[in-house]
Amino acid sequence: MDFPSTDIDLMEQASLVAVIATDPPARTAFPLHSHRQGQLIHAISGVMIVCSEGGSWVVPTGRAVWVPGGTRHEIQTAGEVQMRTVFVEPGVRAGLPDACRVIGVSTLLRELIVTAAKIDEYAANSPRAHRIMGLILDEIEIAPALSLHVPMPRHPALVELCTQLINQPSLQVTLAHWADEAHMNERTLARTFRRETGMTQGAWCRHARLLLSLPRLAAGASILELALEHGYESPSAFAAMFRKALGVPPSEYFRKS
Numbered sequence: 001m002d003f004p005s006t007d008i009d010l011m012e013q014a015s016l017v018a019v020i021a022t023d024p025p026a027r028t029a030f031p032l033h034s035h036r037q038g039q040l041i042h043a044i045s046g047v048m049i050v051c052s053e054g055g056s057w058v059v060p061t062g063r064a065v066w067v068p069g070g071t072r073h074e075i076q077t078a079g080e081v082q083m084r085t086v087f088v089e090p091g092v093r094a095g096l097p098d099a100c101r102v103i104g105v106s107t108l109l110r111e112l113i114v115t116a117a118k119i120d121e122y123a124a125n126s127p128r129a130h131r132i133m134g135l136i137l138d139e140i141e142i143a144p145a146l147s148l149h150v151p152m153p154r155h156p157a158l159v160e161l162c163t164q165l166i167n168q169p170s171l172q173v174t175l176a177h178w179a180d181e182a183h184m185n186e187r188t189l190a191r192t193f194r195r196e197t198g199m200t201q202g203a204w205c206r207h208a209r210l211l212l213s214l215p216r217l218a219a220g221a222s223i224l225e226l227a228l229e230h231g232y233e234s235p236s237a238f239a240a241m242f243r244k245a246l247g248v249p250p251s252e253y254f255r256k257s
Contacts, residue, residue, distance in 0.1 A: 015125070016089035017133040019116035023082050027163075030075040037087040038096060039067045040140055042105055044114060046081030047166055047212065049152055050074075054100045056152035058166060058208060061215040063146065064105050066097045073100075078166040084113045086136060095141040102149045109139040150208045153196035157182035158189070162208070169209045169230040175201050210245050213238075217250055226250070 041050055042064035050057050050065045052073040059065055067073050069090050077083070088096065105113075112135055119129050152162060161178050165171055178201060179186040193201045209230040216226060227238035242250045 013092050013134060013137065015130070015133075016092045017116075017136060018087045019113055019119075019136070020085045020087065021083070021117040022085065024077050026077060026079045026081075028077045028081075032072055032074045034070055034072045035067075035087065036069050037089050038069045039088070040086040040103075040113075041065045041067060041075065042084050042086070042110075042113060044082045044084055044110065046083075047078040048081055048083065049076045049078060049163070049166075051076075051152060051154075052100050056154070057102055058150040058152060058162075058211060059102065060212055062105055062110075062218060063149075064103055064143075066101050066103060066140065068096075068098055068100065071100060076163075078163055084117050086113060086116075086140070088137070088140075093137050093141060096137075097145075101145045103140070103143040104146055106139060106143070109136065109143065112136045112139065150204060150211050151197045151199070153193055155182075155192055155196060157184070158193060158196070162204070165205060165208055166212065169212050170228065172231060173201075173205050206241060207245070210242060213242075213250075214253075217253065223250055 041048065041059070043059060043061055045061050047061070048059045050059055050067070050073060052067065052071055054071070057065055058078075069088075075083075112132055116129075116132050116136060119132070123129055153159060158178075161173075161181060165173060175186050175190060179189045182189055184192070190201060193199070193204065197204055199207070213226045213230055216229070221229075223235040223239055227233075227235045230238065232238040232241070239249055242253070246253060
């Protein structure tokens with residue numbers, strides 16, 4: 001049910017939104033659980049892995065996962081993470097997603113979430129707080145769903161290998177090395193990986209590195225720095241991979257976005 005947009009109703013909507021700050025240590029696991037409220041799970045820094053029955057996603061800085069109320073999910077932090085979670089009571093907005101999805105977090109939405117997390121209980125009912133919470137809902141509703149995401153496998157040994165790469169993208173990875181580490185033969189690993197992620201192991205590694213490079217690219221890192229950090233032999237090799245995947249060179253990606 002949607003609500004009419006009067007000032008009173010907007011205040012009521014805003015009172016049904018809360019933002020919680022959590023800064024867990026590296027490799028923290030939040031076991032399978034669910035909430036009555038819908039959640040926008042966002043890391044203002046670091047990388048998370050979010051898993052539900054609908055899928056598993058690598059979520060770096062600048063992205064978030066929307067999880068509808070009642071959806072069982074688990075979260076693991078790949079490294080040091082500053083997590084900010086927006087909780088939204090059921091029925092507040094009809095336009096909120098009804099399934100899990102990865103979304104882009106605009107600069108405005110990020111700053112609203114960061115600001116909301118700092119509002120203490122005494123100011124929570126102020127007109128300013130209501131406006132901030134209302135704008136958060138507006139931004140979530142219009143945030144684009146992102147197709148560029150990296151699904152996580154479920155096999156424990158594969159999860160461990162993928163997490164190692166997430167923590168250190170410069171690692172040189174081969175199917176043979178991963179098979180040896182997982183105590184599997186190469187064909188079994190390749191078949192299992194494709195079945196659980198829909199991607200080959202090589203494609204997964206390339207896409208993971210690409211996704212993990214985006215926050216650093218947005219922060220102004222050079223192509224040389226990104227190539228070295230993500231295991232490419234040269235800046236041109238990184239740029240070629242980037243252009244093939246996203247259609248533009250790294251220097252133009254955020255200008256285009």
